[in-house]
Amino acid sequence: MKLSIYNTLTRRKEEFKAITPPNVGLYVCGPTVYGDPHLGHARPAITFDLLFRLLKHLDYKVRYVRNITDVGHLENDADEGEDKIAKKARLDQLEPMEIVQHYTIRYHDAMNMLNVLPPSIEPRASGHIIEQIELVKRILDNGFAYESNGSIYFDVETYHNKHSYGKLSGRVIEDMMSSNRVLDGQDEKRNGIDFALWKKAAPEHIMRWPSPWSVGFPGWHLECSAMSTKYLGEPFDIHGGGMDLLFPHHECEIAQSVAANGKEAVRYWMHNNMITINGQKMGKSLGNFITLEELFTGKHKLLDQAYSPMTIRFFILQAHYRSTLDFSNEALQAAEKGLGRLMAASRMLSKVKPSKSSSVNVDELRDKAFAALCDDLNSPIAIATLFDWVRIINSLAEGKEQITQPDLDELTSLFNSLMFDILGLTDEQTAGSKHAELTGKLIELLLEMRMQAKANKDYAKSDQIRDQLTELGVTVRDRKDGFDWEI
Template sequence: MEHPLNIYNTLTRKKEPFVPLHEPFVGMYVCGPTVYGDAHLGHARPAITFDLLFRYLSHLGYKVRYVRNITDVGHLENDADEGEDKIAKKARLEQLEPMEVVQYYLNRYHNAMEALNVLPPSIEPHASGHIIEQIELVKQILDNGFAYESEGSIYFDVEKYNKTHHYGKLSGRNIDELLNTTRALDGQEEKRNSVDFALWKCAAPEHIMRWPSPWSNGFPGWHCECTAMGRKYLGEQFDIHGGGMDLIFPHHECEIAQAVASQGKDAVRYWMHNNMITINGQKMGKSLGNFITLDQFFQGAHESLQQAYSPMTIRFFILQAHYRSTVDFSNEALQASEKGLARLMEATANLDKLIPSATSSIDVKGLRAKCYEAMNDDLNSPIVISYLFDATRGINSVLAGQATISGEDLEELKSVFHLFLFDILGLKEETAGTENNNEAYEKAIDMLLSLRMQAKANKDWVTADKIRNELTALGFVIKDTKEGFEWKLNK
């Protein structure tokens, strides 16, 4: 198999040819959500980004084992191993079992992912279902001398690890400088250094979620789950680890340290990170209170939204930017995405209306190769979309009788649009189920326009103009063609 795909490796800070460890098998691990609230637009971006990668790798012929974890224990309110477990806090406030909270929001997350046409992963392991594996990981790190016990909790010794390895190589942080500036700690502090992170936390009496361990009744640190579950399902070394850029430090930095400290070598070959979605230049997230849930987008039920936006509009909006670029939310940008998507879908439908000629006056050859070239250049989805827009102009020219297309070129165009628009970009036709989209509504418009054609044939221009003018006033665009008529509703 050829290896045309180049991906940006956060670890080396450059694009590299993708060559899997065990071709044609690819092991891919992506950090999934902490399920204590509804998924928002910021959650959609990594899901769609790595769905694009999953789809493309599968299309290239790789057998991909895609693992996306569910964090349902150990993620405390801040990254300093302090505060309450996010899920336990939600359970306490709502007087529910923690797993009741998890199941409720996980069901809603799955529904949102299905609406966005995000394919399910091969394996979706829960942190709470892999406590044994995480305890074994902690034991290995302790045995190798890179962790210490303090009051029933186990902490990773960053200073000791950094003497023989490089803690900070993923994020580019200077840990020596950080250690020197944070060495003075309160005498009651459990950690030797504030940069040390928890591998196992001794549970306070009021803590709901706890398990027995050799050190205390407690729970694993947040960073352990991905290292333990990645190893269990993908082996000691695997190809790709992905997630949002906000996870680079400390989460993914800690994962690297845990893997090296436990097994003596790195686990991941390619680290990939999508950039953030922002609102007015600020990261969208639950902790900042500036998020809009996906359900609110789908229903238009938020004060910042001028209208509802369909799942495919959201997906298209995200794919229109390269995954490593920041995307800033605005109604104007989403409305532009809605119109752009409608244009591509209309062009796809119009391909079935084209009548082939003996020769082509539009250039179809090379479109497939250009789309592949863009995808192979670190999944450059916006460039693929731009090529499809270019092809749309040709389709419209043929439809208007201003250009011709051969049967062979028409079939090629249909194939390329179906492959890249639907199979790889993961877009699909949507039916909203409202009166504006149901079959009876479309038949009624067709009937009115058929009456207009009949009126024109009878030279009843008053009736014909009345039908056209009133439909136009309602927002319809009507076009007379050789075969009869076409119409669409302008949004």
């Protein structure tokens, strides 16, 4: 199941073009909306936003579905405890859908700040109860589930005897069964590894719907199987999510689809790895849980400063999506500086003067960057290639390299397309802000005054302006015909 997805997709591009609609179906497990979005939410959102952007750039028609979990996700994976949203609603004395609406808006606001594109469709679990009930009926009819006191459980052992449970995660069912023994009469399940398809609601349970078996609610794993196939068909192309969902969530999805329809619903699985903080897994109990708002404002005890949304996005893109990403202030500060260098190079392109000949080959940027992105979404290599061209762009601006006008136009379009359209970065210094525009004009005015001081041989005044700008975080570079600057 560990495939180089892009090489595979590239080879099958003509085949995918025959699938209409869509050419590529992409489903990603979205958030369970019962708390403020945090750093852990940012990584899958940015990872699959990059995938979405790249596929569209490669002329695929993409239908991107990302769900909202607003019912059925209990406090642990053993089908026990209170529904997380219902618990939050009870504690805050609100309706569950008030909780869902509040935190969905918060999530969308954070995604907008991170420049994450909205999906094509964003279904909610509570809006697809009928589809989930119908899926349970098919699994029951095919003999892979059983009823117990009004709840319906998936019979993992029966399924495994005919198919293979654990193929995605590599888990061995015998080991799982031995560690999940349930004493007779002490549980509704026949086996500890069985999972809920439908749960009968306790009297105090707030969210509940009628079904053929009981008034209750669907199991957590069921929603993705029902909604992904409703909007993308069977089979669809790519299913993504965090590594923490590989087992049991995605393993259960595979079992449900095969049990209901006799075939797997997904061609390729993609899992982004986790974010750790100073080597530890992020969690509220460890005191290292950081929300995105805290990152953007700097209001957390582990933060040395505030970090912009684009710094967070660039920090995440600098690591391969399948590698563990360790958060630290030092890493974020390095990302902030690296992002600044890329943005300065993008702005520098407008100051490059064309020549009659070219000493640089723009095709090398295209070939290396897209070879990396099309090899299992290798954003670190693509970014490293962009940094190689930062040096070249600076040499072009200084006149040490030459480039023709057509090549300069192509370089400008390609460099900015990679940064802004595919990597999804934005230039926060010049992103339409009137304040940023005013700041830039004031800096230009001061630097013009500095040039005049140098022309008058008033070097003390010239140095004073430069030193004061440096103290304010403005880097000034003198050129033969003027100056360049960046914040």
